[in-house]
Amino acid sequence: MRGTVREMIDRGTYRKLPLFEGELPPGSYAQIVEVKPGQRVGKHYHLHQYELFCIIGGEARLGIGEVEYVAKPGDVFLVKPKTVHWVVNGSDEPFRLFVVKLNYRGDDSVWLEE
């Protein structure tokens, strides 16, 4: 089945759209995240979950641990548990990524900044 973008959940600086709810095996989760133009997602980490990112639109600075990347469409990233990560979208376009969470047990985010 195709993941169709319907109404997204607004979280202030970003929006998110869960995909394939009820269709994935236990411990996994999929969503599209869109960081709004000129906005950021603050530094945070997860206690248990792994995150795979596949960039699908726009361009932004993506920080993972000690490194800040310039993330562009087609780039793929892994964020392991307890690794701090953040996004800075300094452009005037939305920054969109497909996110797959593994070892997912519900929200386990620890925020270091808003």
Place this chain on the structure above:
Amino acid sequence: MRGTVREMIDRGTYRKLPLFEGELPPGSYAQIVEVKPGQRVGKHYHLHQYELFCIIGGEARLGIGEVEYVAKPGDVFLVKPKTVHWVVNGSDEPFRLFVVKLNYRGDDSVWLEE
């Protein structure tokens, strides 16, 4: 960490590159697949694994079950176990997708055509 494309494994009509080996939790697997210009990946299904596809380059016909989609960069798809799927790349560009396998226990492909 960033998933960097190094040498790909050639499978005739397509090439694949495993990513983040040894870094993902048990039961999951990630790779980039590139279907060569003018080539196809024949009909097959998997016994146990789920596949999430995020298209990152090119355009192709992607069949899943009873439906054939025109798949383009940014599109996201889910293939559930025992669902037949295939790719026809009728273009003169490579068709590239990021693939995440869930409930993965090793190769469990059943091929209906080459």
